[in-house]
Amino acid sequence: MKATLVMMLSAVLFVVPSCKPKETPTAAIGNKAPSFTLKDTNGKTVSLSDFSGKVVIIDFWTTWCPPCKESSKELEKLHRKYGERDVVVLGVSMDSGSGAAQKVMDFAGRHSLTYRMLLDDGKASESYAVRSIPVTYVLDKKHIIVNIHTGYMPGMGERIAGQIEKLL
Numbered sequence: 492m493k494a495t496l497v498m499m500l501s502a503v504l505f506v507v508p509s510c511k512p513k514e515t516p517t518a519a520i521g522n523k524a525p526s527f528t529l530k531d532t533n534g535k536t537v538s539l540s541d542f543s544g545k546v547v548i549i550d551f552w553t554t555w556c557p558p559c560k561e562s563s564k565e566l567e568k569l570h571r572k573y574g575e576r577d578v579v580v581l582g583v584s585m586d587s588g589s590g591a592a593q594k595v596m597d598f599a600g601r602h603s604l605t606y607r608m609l610l611d612d613g614k615a616s617e618s619y620a621v622r623s624i625p626v627t628y629v630l631d632k633k634h635i636i637v638n639i640h641t642g643y644m645p646g647m648g649e650r651i652a653g654q655i656e657k658l659l
Contacts, residue, residue, distance in 0.1 A: 517620060518618065518619040518620050518628065518636060518639075519636065519639075520636050520637065520638060520639060521635065521636065522635070522636055523633075523634060523635055523636075524539065524547075524549070524619075524628065524630050524634045524635070524636050525539075525615075525618035525619060526538065526539050526540060527539050527612075527614070527615040527618065529583065529609040529610060529611065529612060529615055530592075530609065530610050530612075531607060531608060531609050531610070532592045532595050532596045532599070532608045532609075532610065534592075537581075537607065537609055539634060542579045542634075543634075544577070544632050545577045545578060545579050545632060546573075546577060546578045546579070546629075546630065546631060546632055546655055546658045546659065547578075547579045547580075547581065547628075547630040547634060548566065548569060548578070548579070548580045548581065548627060548628070548629055548630070548651065548655075549581050549583060549619075549627065549628040549630065550562065550563070550566055550580070550581070550582050550583065550625055550626070550627045550628075551583045551585055551611070551615075551616055551619065551621045551624055551625060551626050551627075552582060552583070552584060552585065552624050552625040553584060553585045553586050553624055554584065554586050554594045554595060554597075554598040555586075556624050556625065558624075558625055558642060558643035559624055559625045559643070560602065561643045561645075562625045562627065562643040562647060563582065563602060563604055563625075564602070564648075565643075565647050565648030565651070566580050566582065566604075566606060566627070566648070567580075567602075567603065567604050567605065567606060568648050569648055569651060569652060569655070570605060570606035571605075572652065573652075573655055573659075574606075576659060577632070577659065578655055578659070579607070580606035580607065581606070581607050581608075581609055582595075582604070582606060582607065582608045582609065583609045583610075583611050583615055583616070584608060584609065584610055584611060585611045585616055585621070585624065586610070587611075587613075591610055592610055595608050595610065596608070623641060623642065625642065625643055626639065626640070626641050626642075627639070627640040627647075627651070629651060629654050629655070629658075631658050632658065637654060637658065638651075638654055
């Protein structure tokens with residue numbers, strides 16, 4: 492009886508770890524970018540899958556972040572340079588609250604930003620494991636993450652432009 496009980500407990504111990512649910516893939520270089528569906532500042536629903544076959548630049552940011560202001564200038568240059576060449580720049584604002592969309596629109600207006608602005612629902616930034624801002628993800632046409640730029644550094648846009656050229 493004891494031997495049977497020990498065998499059953501041993502079997503359970505070996506089986507339980509294999510029953511763990513699969514972990515969500517991390518947003519790391521070489522991995523498929525986590526999908527998302529968010530609202531833009533006009534309330535229109537936008538999904539990453541809407542840009543299938545395009546190089547996508549995703550920047551997580553907020554309106555109150557000084558380095559985000561600097562990186563947004565670089566991203567606007569990329570948008571203007573590559574917008575007609577199957578490249579999409581998406582700014583995902585992590586501003587929250589009922590006035591978030593207006594804050595983002597005001598910020599974009601003050602800084603002449605014309606690339607698409609989306610409002611994070613908390614799930615998108617979580618799936619991309621955003622720990623600091625700004626953070627910019629470069630995705631190839633199959634939406635595999637090819638680079639991650641954390642923070643802002645002068646010349647960041649030029650480095651991203653070089654990556655874009657290789658992906659087109």
